[in-house]
Amino acid sequence: MPRYFAIIPAAGTGARFGASRPKQYLDLNGRPLIYHTLAALAACPLIERVWVVLAPDDPCWAQYDWSGLGPKVDSVRCGGATRAESVLNGLQAAAMVAAEDDWVLVHDAARPCLTPALLTTLCQELADDPVGGLLAVPVADTLKRANAEQRVAATEPRASLWQAQTPQMFRHGLLTRALAAQRDVTDEAGAIEAAGLQPKLVASSTSNLKVTYPADLALAALILREQANS
Structure with a gap:
């Protein structure tokens, strides 16, 4: 039977957030934001090991006590200049224990509100899938395309449009080859699509939000308390 592993790319600086340190280390209900992200994955009985991919010169990781997460969590200082590079480097580090057909769940460091129910649903729905897939939610808002003057150029139909989330779950070998061939993608599903395959969309919740701006951090705190x- 294939095994399950997780990779958290955490080499970014979170420039859009505008904080003095990478947003994954900002306080969220008394813990670093990334602690909640890792705790959700480490608590999943299916997942055997979780790798956090850090920047080689990350000064923050060693400032915290991560022992409460248990023995599953390990850090590797092989982060790249882009998300795709960091994930690919993490996959190469994971190759010491992960086989070709083992599942790898890639999850955003700044997406701390993942629930056990969503994680279980993702793993169950993709367990026998030939490609893999990702958590996502149907787009609910009206979409506008802007011109160069930031005026509405067109209203885009939202039917069949989904907003991608994470985790994104693919076989170790397939994802490694796909990312090696497509290093400019913004998520793992994009690399799989470029390989000519169609990842499955698994219905998620808007509560599985990614912290990008300061208001998102406050909302994540409320969601976690709830x-x-x-």
Whole structure:
């Protein structure tokens, strides 16, 4: 039976957030943001090991105590200049234990509200899938295309459009080859699509948000408190 592993690319600086340190280390309910992300994956009984891909010169990781996450979590300082490079380097590090057909779940470091239910649904729906897939939500808002003057050039139909989330789950060998061939993609599904395959969309929740701006951090704090009380 294939095994399950996870990779968290965490070599970015979070420039759009505008904080003095990478956003994955900002305080979220008394813990670094990334702690909540890692805790969700480490708690999943299916996942055997979680690799955090750090920048080689990351000064923050060693400042925290991660022992509460248990023995599954390990860090590797092989982050690249882009997300795709970091994930590919993480896959190469994981190759010491992961086989060609083992599943790898790639999850955003700044997406801390992943629930056990969503994680279980993803793994169950993709367990026998020949390609793999990702969590996503149908686009709900009206979409406008802008021109160079930032005026509306067109209204885009939203039917059949989905907003990609993470985790994105693919076989180790397939994802390694796809990312090696397509290093300019913004998510793993994009590399798989470029290889001519069609990842499956697994319905998620808007609560599985990615922290990009300061307001997102406050919302994530509320979501995590609500989850803890439910």
